[in-house]
Amino acid sequence: MSIENLDISSAIGQRLQTERLRMNMTQRQTAEVIGRSLLTYGKYELGETSPNADALHILHTKGFDVFFIVTGKKSKDELPDDQAALLHCWLRLDERGRAAVKQLAQTLSS
Structure with a gap:
């Protein structure tokens, strides 16, 4: 994985954590919602890997600002x-x- 991808994954992980906390959810709850293990979800927040489109779609349906998670810009509909x-x-x-x-x-x- 390139340095640039590490930076992107890290930023996505930080924003994912920000959104999870805004939604008052634990890592375990969020992992269950998207059908991932706690270990895998933890890797998302650490920036070791990133959630796929299916996981992001599920988060969106639960009220997460996926536009913010991916781009760092708040959704206009916030x-x-x-x-x-x-x-x-x-x-x-x-x-x-x-x-x-x-x-x-x-x-x-x-």
């Missing part, structure tokens, strides 16, 4: 922290929980 936290909670709900939250929101906003 939500304020309070809204991002709410979205993070929403993404972790099952269908029944989402229905309850929708009902509550409709009641409160009426």
Whole structure:
């Protein structure tokens, strides 16, 4: 692996850790979400290797800013922290929980 690739992998790993912490997730939780071992995920954050497109897609569906992870630039659609936290909670709900939250929101906003 070239020096340039090491720098890129290291930067991606650091940004991946930043996003994981923003999402209030542990390394173990994140590894489970993307279907990787804790050891493999740890190598991502250390910059020894980088996640593939499948893993990045899964992270995106869970609310991670994949554009930031890859480029170092925040996504233009970035939500304020309070809204991002709410979205993070929403993404972790099952269908029944989402229905309850929708009902509550409709009641409160009426």
